Amino acid sequence: MNPNGESTASAPWSTEAIRAGVEELVRLHEAGVLPPIVQLGHPVLRMAAADFTGQLEPGLLRAFLDTMRAVMLDAPGVGLAAPQLGIPLRIAVLQDLYESVPEVALAREREPLEYLETVNPRYWPVGDRTVAFYEGCLSFNGYQGVVERPADIDTTYRDAEGTTHERKFSGWQARIFQHETDHLDGTVYIDKAVTRSLCANHEYPRWAHPGIAAARSGLGF
Template sequence: MSKESMDDLNNAGLAPYSPAWIHSEVTRLVDLVDSGEMPPIVQLGHPVLRMRANELDGQLGPELLQGFLGAMRTVMLDAPGVGLAAPQLGIPLRIAVLQDLYETNPEIATAREREPLDYLEIINPHYRPVGDRTAAFYEGCLSFNGYQGVVERPADISTSFLDADGVPRRRNFSGWQARIFQHETDHLDGTVYIDKALTRSLCANHEYPRWANPGIDQARVGLGF
């Protein structure tokens, strides 16, 4: 959020991250997106990315929650990205939206087990590995602009979450869908992918085409990780 917005809230007597502050800031974000303006995505170094987000427990109300989910989806697609967590908009609530319907090279899709992921809203999500299978591939993050790094993650997970109506859901994910779910849920625990990355794999976006192969073997040799 801008300094001016923070000053306005402070002048109104709203402490940052209090329930009243969250309600006011979410309302502002929804109104901003409804007006056609995209809010900035919070970048690494902002404290909200290092906080454990609060569980959603009626803080927003049904109408405002629907508005916020819609705003998050709009920002995600505008970025463009395949997931966005509420802390990335400065809001410490356990909410994320996911969607991966982009076309990709068939060889890369096969190697990375990248299947289309229809739009999904996850509230208060949790995940756990299923089995011992892992996969290591490059990831990027809208809150760490300009870089990508290799992260090894469980390849198969079991998840639980609430949908926008508060109905408990359980789903299993594998491959790239599992990676997206883990990446966004990690944001809600104050974890950014660089915390889990093989740091020697880190590369700037303009260097990434060197290593944009179906697998990471060439990058392992070239970058020594």
């Protein structure tokens, strides 16, 4: 069940298959080749990823997280979930240290997010405040769409050492956490987007304003 209450199929992979898949990704990375990001239409993006329960031994988990981070930064992106590399485990990495125009950062409540590894992450809305902005996805190349999301969330996740954390996020940080955690439930942002807002990346500069009022007017949503 994902946060919208929609059921998704559980990942049918065996522990052996997961381990073999991760070992291949790590081998590529160690050989100097970054693994490709899975694109929309691949069934792994529509699976409910399995909770991490020790399917990878600590050294392999560390190597996998390092591979995920390298792929995320190379893309470039601000988050990457394990299913985006074809692995149905509840693992995601996040980081947003890119510079932003102050006016845009203010409107989008965009604060720097230091590198974060999340294992078995979950989130819950706090209050009724929602915010709608454009977002894109490394697994749906070439497009962006407006998604309305809770502006403030509570989260829980484990780190690579198994320590459980509870943390609140707001604004853009909350958006990133929700986007990546949704991947682990088989949900891609386009499932939640206002489809009439969808635009190709080369058209997005028309609507790259601090807010979405111009896009609402110009695209009629």
